[in-house]
Amino acid sequence: EAGVAQSPRYKIIEKRQSVAFWCNPISGHATLYWYQQILGQGPKLLIQFQNNGVVDDSQLPKDRFSAERLKGVDSTLKIQPAKLEDSAVYLCASRTEIYGYTFGSGTRLTVV
């Protein structure tokens, strides 16, 4: 089966600008996750969707981060406005009971 698709692969923006990332999970995977991975650390969960509903967004900085999965398929994660500490790799993953978690290649964000 095809993997989890993410775009763009890289993004450089200035602080206070806005940015959006896109994720297309594996077809049929109802559960979708966004993780933030700061250099040298393990991924940290930002938000979990089940179909088009939010299951857990307790670690999402809601003053600047937002995410949606309107049709229960692809998803977007937005940061507005970006801060220097948002520089990280943003990983999308989808999950099924049988195949477990599959991660995309991530979007590397640099905020300057």
Added chain:
Amino acid sequence: TQLLEQSPQFLSIQEGENLTVYCNSSSVFSSLQWYRQEPGEGPVLLVTVVTGGEVKKLKRLTFQFGDARKDSSLHITAAQPGDTGLYLCAGAPQAAGNKLTFGGGTRVLVKP
């Protein structure tokens, strides 16, 4: 304080040597997973351990799950340069449903 503590954070060895990476927690996990992540890519699942005391082998990699299901280890025999990467343990605490939490990772460098 991270839910899953990995040690060491960094390991540099010569080709042919053995290495062990540890993953510890004070929480009980229904299962733990090990991932390897290469630069510019998302984590790739290596193995899932489910039963306390379980040992799984994947070629030169041996994974153990502690009897109390609070810790795990990854042992690589006769390491090769292709084993270089970031090794991550991850699990969903019993009380947290499918919310996958990662350890901080162990960066392994195998020099030829």
